[in-house]
Amino acid sequence: MVNIKRVILISGKRKCGKDYISEKLQKRLGETSQIVRISEPIKREWSKKTNVDLKELLSDGPLKEEYRKDMIKWGEEIRQMDYGYFCKLAMDKAISETVVISDIRRKSDIKYFKERYHDKVLIVRITCPEEIRIKRGWMYRHGIDDVESECDLDDYEHWDLTVENNEQLDGDEIINLIMNKFEL
Numbered sequence: 001m002v003n004i005k006r007v008i009l010i011s012g013k014r015k016c017g018k019d020y021i022s023e024k025l026q027k028r029l030g031e032t033s034q035i036v037r038i039s040e041p042i043k044r045e046w047s048k049k050t051n052v053d054l055k056e057l058l059s060d061g062p063l064k065e066e067y068r069k070d071m072i073k074w075g076e077e078i079r080q081m082d083y084g085y086f087c088k089l090a091m092d093k094a095i096s097e098t099v100v101i102s103d104i105r106r107k108s109d110i111k112y113f114k115e116r117y118h119d120k121v122l123i124v125r126i127t128c129p130e131e132i133r134i135k136r137g138w139m140y141r142h143g144i145d146d147v148e149s150e151c152d153l154d155d156y157e158h159w160d161l162t163v164e165n166n167e168q169l170d171g172d173e174i175i176n177l178i179m180n181k182f183e184l
C-alpha cells in the first residue's frame with residue numbers, strides 16, 4: 001500500500017485554471033506525484049449508465065458541456081446517500097506520495113479528505129476575475145454556475161492558500177507561491 005504524504009486540494013470557479021495549475025504543479029513535483037480528478041469516476045460511472053462515450057466526457061469538447069447538467073444532478077443523488085462516494089473511488093487510483101486533486105467543489109469533498117488524510121491535506125483556492133474566465137471560454141450557464149457544484153465553496157474560509165490566476169503572475173510564478181507556502 002502506498003504511503004500518501006500530502007493531498008493538495010485545488011478549488012476554484014469554472015475556467016479559473018484548476019487544471020492548468022494542477023498540471024503545472026504536478027510536473028514541478030515530479031514522479032512522486034500525480035493528479036487525481038473526482039470528476040473521473042463521476043464521468044466513468046455516468047458513461048456506464050447512459051452509454052455516452054467516456055472519451056468524449058473526459059475531453060474538453062462540446063459534449064462535456066452538453067451533459068454537465070444531467071451529470072451534476074445524478075451525482076448529487078448519489079452524494080446524498082454517501083458524500084464521500086466519488087472521492088473514495090477517485091482515490092482508488094492514488095499511488096503517489098503527493099496527490100493533487102484538481103477539482104474540489106464542495107465542503108463535503110473537503111470534509112472527506114480531512115477526515116481521511118487529516119493534516120496531510122493542503123487546500124488551495126484559485127481566484128480569477130470574470131473577464132479573464134470569459135477570455136478562457138467561460139459563459140454563465142443557468143443550472144451550472146448557480147448550483148451547489150459551482151457555489152458551495154464560495155463562502156469557505158479555511159483555505160491554506162489563495163492564489164490569483166489573473167495574468168499578473170505567470171503559471172510558473174504561481175507554482176513558486178504554492179511550493180514555497182507548503183515547503184514542497
Ligand SMILES: Nc1ncnc2c1ncn2[C@@H]1O[C@H](COP(=O)(O)OP(=O)(O)OP(=O)(O)O)[C@@H](O)[C@H]1O
Pocket residue numbers: 012013014015016017018019020021136165167170171
Ligand atoms: N495562468 C495561465 N496562463 C495561460 N493559460 C491559462 C492560465 N490559466 C488557465 N489557462 C488556460 O485557460 C483555460 C481554462 O483553464 P482550465 O481548464 O485549467 O480551467 P478549469 O478551472 O480547470 O475549468 P473547468 O472548471 O471548466 O474544468 C485553459 O485553456 C488553460 O490552459
